[in-house]
Amino acid sequence: MSVSSWPGLKALAAQQGSLRQAFAEDPTRAEQFSTQACGITLDYSKNLINRQSWQALQQLAAQSRIKPVLNAMLAGEKINNTEQRSVWHMMLRKTDVSGLMLDGENIGDAIHDCRKRMTALVSQLHNGEYLGYTGKTITDLIWVGIGGSLLGPQMAVEALTPYHCSPVRLHFAGNIDGAVVSDIVKGLNPATTLVFVASKSFGTEETKQNALAIRQWFKDHGADGAAIARHFWATSSNISAATEFGIVEQNILPMWDWVGGRYSLWSAIGFPVALMIGNAHFAELLKGAEAMDTHFTEAPFSDNLPLILALLGIWYINGFGCQAQALLPYSHYLRLLPSYVQQLDMESNGKSVDVNGVAVTDATAPVIWGDAGTNGQHAYHQLLHQSALAVPADFILPVKPAHKLSDQHQRLAAHCFAQTQALMQGKTLDEATEECLAAGMSGAEAAVLAPHKVSPGNKPSNTLLLPELSPYYLGALIAMYEHKVFCQGVLWNINSFDQWGVELGKQLSGPIYQALSGAAADKLDSSTRALIKVFTEQK
Missing domain, CATH: 1.10.1390 (Phosphoglucose isomerase, C-terminal domain)
Incomplete structure (x- = not known):
């Protein structure tokens, strides 16, 4: 069963009442509509749902093909039907990969070998053992990629800044704009710079052109073919194209066709993350994602974090006609998360035909946008609070900060919770009028100003609390959004894993x-x- 065959969605949405009234009438509402998994707490009580509508959404999930498609994915079936590919990115974060076979290939051994090579290279760079063509220690690494080969590692590296322990500085080159490479190489020394080219096909134009420009920079400084071979690594499935470029085969880490770019952080694409936070912490990132995988595959639908988020998204997109969703991390280090989820969600589910090539009759992926709080409160939160547009929002807050300014973190938390409360309850005309009068205005003055201070409320939001922004919890958070996107793709009966x-x-x-x-x-x-x-x- 898909959303399009469930005629009661819009009618049920139209019956939802006031959130403010719902909280006033039910003191247990927050307890009823909250859950926890892998240490992450989800409060979804500030959503336009009641017992009846939530039971109906759960029924939609139970009647859907989520479980069969999930089982097919885990079994290695080619659920990416337009490209005839399996979807096995979850296998990349399994602790025990022994015995994993796909199409007659020992995938477990391949994953283990890739991890071993990544670990060895990280250790060499951290210990100053990897020397450049003049015998000097590597001081800088340029990561060349775009899309999933860039957004995931760049977001995770930024998010885990407090865990950085690498003596090697990291630079990301993505956009084909020549200013990117030009700015990066300023002040760098080719003799102490390593370059990592991330491209499954080794033909992506932006990545290839940036790699060519950097290779020319090496040549301009007198580096020959042997020197370039020493300084260039790659992760790719096109070995011949990479070696033709000048990268020796032993410096090429694998990419597999059963993992899409936006799901590849857990593979060799995660090398920049491992480099910056160290091998042990990178292993924790994988463990957090694996824990969320276990929760998603085993938890009942009523307590399943990714499925709950997926159903709420379906509810607003197809029941209320919402076209956007705000992702609002109240963490400076998570400021790139909205950009990462943009690709994860919009490239996966921004489709106009279903898995059979038939035009879909319902809207699919929303426009994802957002930035770190509290910056947004002084920018677009005005629209969230008073615009006629309805924009559901996810607020994300780590409980423990990675710094010692505890009072500022408490103020940050206060702002986060206040925004969700304000969106939910709003401010009535009577309340605005009373506020104006209390400020000393005359009745006439209050009557003029009060309407401008009214906020309608009834704006939905989720609040996600992480114990801390550690590698483990970041891994769980990312995997949670991956599985949310998967569930929504199944409910819309679309292929979430191609991007034609x-x-x-x-x-x-x-x-x-x-x-x-x-x-x-x-x-x-x-x-x-x-x-x-x-x-x-x-x-």
Whole structure:
């Protein structure tokens, strides 16, 4: 059963009442609509649900194909049907990978070997044992990738800043904008710089062009082929393309077609994370994700964290017509999490046809956006509170800070909880009027100002509390959002693991690049031809 075959969703949504009233009438509401898994507490009581509607959503999940599709995924079946690929990223974070077989290949041994090679390289770099072509210790590493090969490791490295222990400095090169590489190499020495190229196909344009620019930088400083081979590593499934580039095969870590880019943090794509936080802490990141995997596969639907979040998302997108969701981490270190989840959610479920190629009749993925609190409170929270738009929000807060400014952290928590309360209860016209009068305004003045201070309330939110922002809990948090996206994909009956929509722009950029270089542009539309004309005249 999918969402499209459940006709009562919109009608049931229309029957939901006031959150403020619901809390006033039921002192046990917070207890009823909260749960915990892997140390993460989820309070979903500030959502537009009651016992009846929540039971109905649970029934939708029970009648869906979530369990069968999950079992098929775990069994290695090719649930990515458009690319005929298995979806086995969960295997990358299993503690015991022995005996894992897929299509006749010993995947367990391959995963173990990759982990062993990653661990060895991290240790060499931390101990100053990996020397460059002039015999000097490596001081900097440039990670070259884009999309899932960049967003995951960059977010995790940022999130786990307090755990950094690497003597090697890390630089991320993603965007094809030449300013990226130009700025990175300023002040670096090729003799002490290692380069890691992350590309499954080794043909992604942005990654390849950045790698070529960095390789040229080495050559400009006198490095020959042997020196470049010493300083370039890769993670790729296209060994021949990587070796043709000049990377020796023993410096290439594997990528497998059964793990998509946005689910690849747990593979060699996580090398920058292991480099910065150390091998032991990287292992904790995997353990946290594995713990959430166990919870997701074994917990009943009524207490299943990812499924609860997935059902609430379905409820708002398809029941209320919401088109966006805010992701609001109240943690400076988690400020890149919204960007990471943007790709995870929007690239996975931003689809217009179902698994059979039939046009979907319901909206799918929302627009994900957000930033670290409390910055957002002085920017877009105005829209959240008073706009007619309904934007469900996830608030995420680590309980224990990674610093000693405990009073500031307590104030941060106060702001986080206050925002969810304000979104839920709002401020009525009577309350706004009374507030104006208490401030010394006349009745006439209060009547003019009070309407501008009204907040409608009834704006839904979830609150997720992490005991602390450690590798373990970050791993669990990321895996939780992965499984949420999976559940929603099944409920919409779409393939969450392909991304054909990104191909068209790539295909069209080739002829346009040729036109920018002087080739005929007569087959392009008039707007694009005009833009090319202005660009070529002014460059």
